[in-house]
Amino acid sequence: MALHIVLVEPEIPANTGNIARTCAATGAHLHLVRPLGFRTDDATLKRAGLDYWYAVHIEYHDSFEELQAAYPDGRYFYATTKAKQYYHQFKFQDGDFLVFGKETKGLPPELIEKNRETAMKMPMTDKVRSLNLSNSAAIIVYEALRQLDFPGMG
Numbered sequence: 001m002a003l004h005i006v007l008v009e010p011e012i013p014a015n016t017g018n019i020a021r022t023c024a025a026t027g028a029h030l031h032l033v034r035p036l037g038f039r040t041d042d043a044t045l046k047r048a049g050l051d052y053w054y055a056v057h058i059e060y061h062d063s064f065e066e067l068q069a070a071y072p073d074g075r076y077f078y079a080t081t082k083a084k085q086y087y088h089q090f091k092f093q094d095g096d097f098l099v100f101g102k103e104t105k106g107l108p109p110e111l112i113e114k115n116r117e118t119a120m121k122m123p124m125t126d127k128v129r130s131l132n133l134s135n136s137a138a139i140i141v142y143e144a145l146r147q148l149d150f151p152g153m154g
Contacts, residue, residue, distance in 0.1 A: 001095040002057070003028040003144055004074070005137055008064055008111075009102045011037030013044040018134035024052035027152055028141055033061045037102070064099075064111065071097065079140060080112050081130050083119035090120060092144035094151065103133050 005028050010016045016032070023030045038044075046053070061067040068074070076097045077090060101107035112119050122131060122139065130136070145153065 003092075003094070003141055004031055004071075004097040005029070005141060006031040006033065006064075006067065006076075006097050006099040007133075007137075008033045008099060008107060009035055009037070010100075010133070011103045012133070013038040014047075015103060015133040017044065017047065019137045020056045020058070021052050022134070022138045022141060023057070024055035026141055026145060029057040029059065031059050031061060031067055031097075033064050033067060076115065076118060078107055078112060078115050078119045079121070079136055080107050080119050081121055082106075082109075082112055083121040084116070085120055086123055087120040087140050088143055090118070092147050094148055096144060098137070098140050098144065100133060100137055106130070 003026070005019060005023060007016060007019065007030070010032065016036075016038070020030055022028065061070070068076070074095065074097045075093060076099055077087075077092070078099045079087070080101070099107065120140070122136060124131065131139075145151070
């Protein structure tokens with residue numbers, strides 16, 4: 001198994017490329033939920049992922065509901081600044097889905113409200129609204145992998 005990083009309607013190709021590179025480095029699967037704010041042949045996307053695209057397991061979904069239907073037994077954790085719990089307070093398992101929203105708006109409010117018990121945030125000062133999407137994804141996936149003792153990684 002592997003962890004899953006889900007990007008719901010990502011808008012900035014460089015962020016998605018950086019996250020793809022993180023997936024290649026960690027063995028995480030990448031799920032992109034449409035609509036995307038860029039074309040997948042975008043040069044910025046490809047450049048950010050460098051030559052690691054061959055190592056990325058990537059799936060495209062037309063909606064978040066389609067993703068959940070494909071993985072009905074998955075455990076989903078939702079990254080949002082509107083959560084009450086911090087990401088490190090969760091006990092992650094192999095196969096978990098780490099869900100991130102679009103850069104400008106985050107996850108849809110109804111998705112957060114429906115999943116309050118698995119919504120997670122990152123500690124930060126009140127000087128910024130949020131961290132960069134690719135940084136947030138990397139921090140949380142590495143925490144999950146740390147909890148799992150970095151399976152399959154040297």
